[in-house]
Amino acid sequence: MHSDPKRLRELPPATALRLLGSVPIGRIVFTAHALPAIRPVNHVLVDGDVVLRCHAGAALLGAIGQVVAYEADDIDPETHAGWSVIVTGKADEVTGADEVAHYERLLRPHVDLTMEHVVRISPEIITGFELTDVTQDAKDLIA
Template sequence: MTHDDGRPVLAGPRRRIELDSAEALRLLGSVPLGRIVFTRHALPTVRPVNHVLDDGDIVIRTHEGAALISQTQSADGPGVVVAYEADAIDPQTHLGWSVVVTGYARPVTDPDDLARCRALLQPWVERAMDQAIRIRPDLVTGILLTAGGRAGEA
């Protein structure tokens, strides 16, 4: 059955299942794109980026002069608090998953680590992306959106 505009009618209720952090990170690592959320001029800012998981950290590439680079370079202590979100939710069925990571972002400054990050992750835009940011997850949450049934059933 479909709506008048051709979209399928969603059958039955959906259920939300909380994921443990290991499964959430595994799912995040299975997709190439996500969104980084950071503070710019005291306001939340969201940027779409590509990423790779590296030894439990999220690594993204960026360019010199990017707002996030200036934020992380001026940070004292463990880094700048950021959120990182990735998902795979089917636009027709509304089934899938979403993961949010909150942690500390720091620029990759060690030349060997920076070269390794550059080799691991190719930029997805045509701009020179010569910098890398490493996000160390502190809080990892995720949900799985499934069709009907009772909570706890898989």
């Protein structure tokens, strides 16, 4: 199925974060062995921070203290309408027992591994784009 071309519209940071928080899966981009690495993970958005969990021995643990990118999207495969959000910021490990317990209650792993580590990304750069129908934009202007 072929869809009509879409208009690319930049989203305000608050809207972009709200959308990122509305989906359970994203991709973290980090450096491993001096090369780019990407891992799909589930996340939760808490007070504007992206929180995820990982297991002991995960390559992602090497990204602690580094600047990483996190991307999530919701784009319809048939119409190609939807959105994509990328946040960039430092990845830190959450170590306080109360905070770890809180995040463990909020975020259940999607894989059958013991997720011993909680990682928090505090966004410094938030970029979001929406792909909309050109005809829908025209209808919105008329309404």
